[in-house]
Amino acid sequence: MQPTNRSSRLLLPVRMGFVMLSLVVALGLNFIPVGRFYAVPDFVALVLAFWCVREPHRVSMGTAFLLGVLVDVVHGAVMGQHAVAYVLLAWASGVNARRLLWFSPLSQALHMVPLFFMVQVVMLVLRLFAGGRFPGWEYFFTCFTTAILWIPVHYLLLLPQMRPIDRDENRPL
Secondary structure, eight states: OOOOTTOOOOBOOOOHHHHHHHHHHHHHHHTSOOTTOTTOOOHHHHHHHHHHHHOTTTSOHHHHHHHHHHHHHHHTOSTTHHHHHHHHHHHHHHHHHHHHTTSOHHHHHHHHHHHHHHHHHHHHHHHHHTTOOOOOGGGGHHHHHHHHTHHHHHHHHHGGGBOOSOOBTTBOO
16 A cells, blocks of 8 residues: 555555454444434544545445345344445545545545545435335434444544554665
């Protein structure tokens, strides 16, 4: 993985075991019952979008579809609601991946707000087509809380890839 334009650190290659572990932890966090509190971030969308930006060849629309179906089944949502939304999120994140890596984590979070908003809109439209009712405007708070968490999650998920700061004089890299 190449460093971003603001980083002077080289990153080690990501381990797929860590990527899968982070996605499983995000699934677990999404499965915590919160009632009708709408400002809870969508952890699966957050971690999925992060890995689609950082590792677009390893985590993509197929992974998004499987995660979406799992979330649909556990939440008892309209079948395919999360799957369609996550596939669109993975596609949009992959399309914007090369551009997003040039920005700071704060700017990346701001760029991700419309993508997380798109996820909420897609899920709402599919729910309304299935006969559901409009949950209210506070339903869209999730996209903002998810984007706010982009910054700490960015550093947390990149931590295992960072090389030590101390340099070996015999090995310049």
